[in-house]
Amino acid sequence: MIEIKNLTKTFEVANGTLDALKDVNITIHDGEIFGIIGMSGAGKSTLVRCINMLERPTEGSVIIDGCDIGRLSAKELRNKRRNITMIFQGFNLLMQRTCLKNICFPLELAGVPKAEAKEKALELLETVGLPDKAYAYPAQLSGGQQQRIAIARALATNPQVLLCDEATSALDPKTTHSILELIKEINRKTGITVIIITHQMSVVEDICTNVAILDNGRVVESGAVSEVFSKPKSDAAKRLVFPEGAEEVFAESGNEPRIRVVFNGAKAANIPLISQMAIDKGIVANILGASTKAIGDRAYGNILLGIPGGKEQVATAIEYLGAIEDITVEEV
Amino acid sequence: MLDKIFSADALAESIEILQTEFPVALWETFYVTILATAFAIVLGLPLGVLLVAGEKGGVLPLPKGLMNALNVIINLLRSVPFLILMILVFPLTRAIIGTTVGTPASIVPLVIASFPFVARLVESSLREVNPNIIEAAQSMGASPLQIICKVMIPESVPSLISNATIAITTILSYSAMSGIIGGGGLGKIAINYGYYRYKYLVMVFAVILLIVLVQLFQSIGTKLATKSDKRLKTKRNTK
């Protein structure tokens, strides 16, 4: 378990100080894939770098399995870092070493015998699906392949935690997806805890179970992905979930009663719900506003409907729509 | 004047000198350059590493006073003109070699003059290493010494080789200059015959040979640097 407690990081800058992180508290459980999402400059990289003490927090602590890693000596910290490895947006492979040697690198640092290291590296090349690239140099690989090598390198010391700082931000959507699939698979097989730093919603949706939204150095919302994404409360979360500012756009409406249909990950993304209701119940609802988002085949967000007719019609509509799984309906 | 320089007699005499003295002179210039460069690298490489690793925010921060002192010493040594430096280090040369004249003796001032330069070249090579790669190594638990030996130096090998080429060609031209104060080699021939005895043709030959040597070192250096660089995509390295 990783406990980030009251973490504050203040940088000295030219014209004073800059609070990159302000009293951040996050708990991440073993085996979880935890997303930390936020806009550029929100402090995500600073936060993840505090987790392995590449950046020393100004205040607060990071406790991994009961061990306050801020209190370790330089040597103890170096040992601990073999347990919390990291992949980066820019891959950061050693360009003058072959892929095999890159994967051996952390083992070499740890003093693992050469033959043993090589065996492990070859095994990891299989895991990441690039067994034929052992003797290729990073410059000869595509970005996605380089990130796979970086993942293999990060896994070489059998870490408990994998930190991913914008690991897919330099990749196209398809490659991003395949890298995320790989991380998911590794998580499933080894039980490694994964912390994903990203500014892309799609990444969190794709892979994370829990998420914390970081805005201007503070955690403004956190919880299960479906929860946070279906009912974003903070402005920062709303901006992320509806990047086009698709806050509810209301159509002019008469004084007909309104109901709000909330999608909490309902599998309804592809069902023409409203038309179906018209057919089944004869209720021709007006869509007054909508801010929904399809995540995979699931829908999040809400729709505001105007229901013509009387109280009875409204009750019928509420009952009809409310019966569908993961949809809640309320009168407004 | 010109017809005198290129007269048949002068030509014959020059060729005579060329045959008798040039092989030795060429050899002297060659080994002095190589040895002086080797010693300059032995001193300059660690110093260059300290300049990068030791600074604030480097992988092995050293006391600010020490860093300032290093920089001042390097700048001082680099600002003394080579001719004057050669004379300045006479006592040191005598202490090490036993004499201040002759070919081996010229190695001492050459090394003193060039190791600060080499240190600066090494510094600039090491600064080219992507800091993110260094940070990645830190995130994997690399110690400062491991970062220097396994990341900074190996990652900058191509640049180090091309800078070593710059160093060797510079030292070659310094070594020619050392002919003035008793150093051997092509420089000595050029000065003795060309300057003191007006045998321009001999001097021209000496200069041509120096140019050839520079070209040789430069092209070997460039080839090695390119060959060692695994970042170049065009050349597929296979094993």
Ligand SMILES: Nc1ncnc2c1ncn2[C@@H]1O[C@H](COP(=O)(O)OP(=O)(O)OP(=O)(O)O)[C@@H](O)[C@H]1O
């Ligand atoms: N070493 C530093 N010195 C001074 N300020 C810094 C330093 N590192 C980061 N900052 C500042 O801290 C804030 C957070 O930066 P950080 O890199 O953590 O953002 P981020 O969320 O990772 O952004 P991005 O998505 O662009 O990578 C920024 O305002 C940045 O300018």
Ligand SMILES: [Mg+2]
């Ligand atoms: Mg960042």
